[in-house]
Amino acid sequence: MCLRIFSTIFLYCLLSGVVWADPAADQTAFKNYFYKKFPEVPVGDFINGVYAIDQKRREQWLEIEEFPPYGIALDEGEILFNETVFLDGASYSDCFVDGKRSKKNYPYFDVKRNTVVTLELAINDCRVSHGEQPLKYKKGDIAKISAYLALHSRGEIIDVEVSGEAAINAYEQGKKYYYSKRGQLNFACVDCHVASSGMRIRAEILSPSLGHVSNFPVYRFKWGSIGTLHRRFSGCNSQVRAKPLPGQSEEYKNLEYFLSYMSNGLKFNGPSTRR
Amino acid sequence: MTLLSAEATQLNFDTRWQKAEDLRMRAALKGYEWRDTEKILRRSREEYTAGNKARALSLLSQGLAQSDAALAQAAREENGWKRRVIK
Numbered sequence: 131m132c133l134r135i136f137s138t139i140f141l142y143c144l145l146s147g148v149v150w151a152d153p154a155a156d157q158t159a160f161k162n163y164f165y166k167k168f169p170e171v172p173v174g175d176f177i178n179g180v181y182a183i184d185q186k187r188r189e190q191w192l193e194i195e196e197f198p199p200y201g202i203a204l205d206e207g208e209i210l211f212n213e214t215v216f217l218d219g220a221s222y223s224d225c226f227v228d229g230k231r232s233k234k235n236y237p238y239f240d241v242k243r244n245t246v247v248t249l250e251l252a253i254n255d256c257r258v259s260h261g262e263q264p265l266k267y268k269k270g271d272i273a274k275i276s277a278y279l280a281l282h283s284r285g286e287i288i289d290v291e292v293s294g295e296a297a298i299n300a301y302e303q304g305k306k307y308y309y310s311k312r313g314q315l316n317f318a319c320v321d322c323h324v325a326s327s328g329m330r331i332r333a334e335i336l337s338p339s340l341g342h343v344s345n346f347p348v349y350r351f352k353w354g355s356i357g358t359l360h361r362r363f364s365g366c367n368s369q370v371r372a373k374p375l376p377g378q379s380e381e382y383k384n385l386e387y388f389l390s391y392m393s394n395g396l397k398f399n400g401p402s403t404r405r
Numbered sequence: 406m407t408l409l410s411a412e413a414t415q416l417n418f419d420t421r422w423q424k425a426e427d428l429r430m431r432a433a434l435k436g437y438e439w440r441d442t443e444k445i446l447r448r449s450r451e452e453y454t455a456g457n458k459a460r461a462l463s464l465l466s467q468g469l470a471q472s473d474a475a476l477a478q479a480a481r482e483e484n485g486w487k488r489r490v491i492k
Binding site: 305306309311312313314316320371372374381 | 433436437438439440441442443471474478481482485486487489490491492
């Protein structure tokens with residue numbers, strides 16, 4: 131009798147497309163894929179993106195990093211973070227006390243707000259709570275402040291927690307976004323950064339997804355400035371001719387949540403430079 | 406007679422344009438809107454207003470086809486993404 135009931139439930143779930151969420155199993159499979167695909171890359175080196183898999187580009191990048199083009203943005207970010215005085219006399223330091231300054235605390239799922247909170251969202255939450263206007267999310271001052279905080283988080287371990295029904299739902303939404311084809315070119319994130327990672331796309335090499343989140347914000351030569359992870363998401367969407375979403379949209383936050391969880395255990399090494 | 410034809414053509418264009426716009430909005434709500442559809446439809450409207458009807462209809466066809474394809478993509482991906490999950 132029990133077997134029949136169990137079989138009926140199983141069959142119903144199978145037919146209705148219910149997926150049992152198991153973030154830990156997802157993460158293991160995700161990492162193992164890249165470990166097998168790039169066996170010569172030390173695990174911790176995946177934080178370096180394409181520079182982990184291409185020696186010549188790595189050498190160029192290391193030289194660039196000696197006088198990094200994001201240096202000015204970092205200095206400006208430091209001034210913005212430490213010297214901005216809000217309308218009510220408070221400053222960023224009042225919001226980001228002690229450990230909260232670190233990127234390792236982000237993104238996290240806020241149960242009360244039922245949403246993922248990223249570092250950039252927290253920066254603007256801080257501003258708004260002290261009577262200031264929010265900053266634009268993809269570039270400019272928010273990327274500079276984020277870069278300053280990222281610098282002080284270098285070497286810390288990505289350790290995103292996904293627990294509780296609502297958090298798992300956000301994770302699943304991010305996972306769905308990652309694996310879904312979209313845009314006129316009918317591409318999913320997975321198409322370029324998993325199956326085709328390491329392959330050429332015109333003059334560039336597609337980077338592996340593992341570790342992608344560790345080095346943001348980045349200075350991209352294509353942009354000529356520093357930008358946030360969500361700016362990069364927008365660029366990817368646009369390149370496959372899908373309509374880009376606003377920075378800190380639920381979709382992008384959930385995607386960041388999913389990708390960060392996939393990179394758990396790796397170190398932060400932002401800000402960085404990318405082509 | 407000429408006036409009636411012009412009105413009929415205008416009505417036909419408006420109806421088709423609105424249909425394309427509705428489909429685009431439906432694709433957007435599902436999170437699958439394509440990058441250029443809105444621009445194509447806007448340009449179609451502008452060309453029509455400027456009297457370039459052949460160009461306007463060509464753009465409208467493109468916009469309609471893109472909206473339709475985006476919606477089909479959304480329907481396909483509702484479950485199609487699961488096949489790509491790394492296991």
